[in-house]
Amino acid sequence: MEKNQKIILMAGGLITLGLLFIDVFFALIALVFVLVLLMSFHIMGETGSYPLVTADLSADAREVVVTNTGTAAAQNIHVALVPINIEFDIPSLEPDEESGFALPSMISEAKAVVTYENAAGRKHTRSYPLTALTAGRDPTEPMFPLFDQR
Secondary structure, three states, X not given: OOHHHHHHHHHHHHHHHHHHHHOHHHHHHHHHHHXXXXXXXXHHHHOOOOOOEEEEEOOOOOEEEEEEOOOOOEEEEEEEEEOOOXXXXXXXXXXXXXXXXXXXXXXXXXXXXXXXXXXOOOEEEEEEEEEOOOOOOOOOOOOOOOOOOO
């Protein structure tokens, strides 16, 4: 935990104790705010260096676009397109960097299975549906994982 985060939590704790002498309900409200801050700092710490590689089809369905939407570099990226039996590798992608792979012809529907590693060597695997008619990414999926996926 960083120094600034500790200062904020200590100040919240002192304010909570001060409000305890004024009114118990105000102190409980402040305690809830301090707990929410503590939980937010914990989630920020887990997602501070997390690579998240996504795969989508280009608008003309002739290219697979692989993007690192995470906050850390992704290495040893391997993409397998199922069931069209195409595989390709990308050495690494920095955050917000993308790479494309040209396909021999248009595809209407497939699934991309993406395997990659973070800087510590931990492997991650995700799969994305690729369709020519709709976007491949689920709009309800959070931008970063909320819980540790081990």
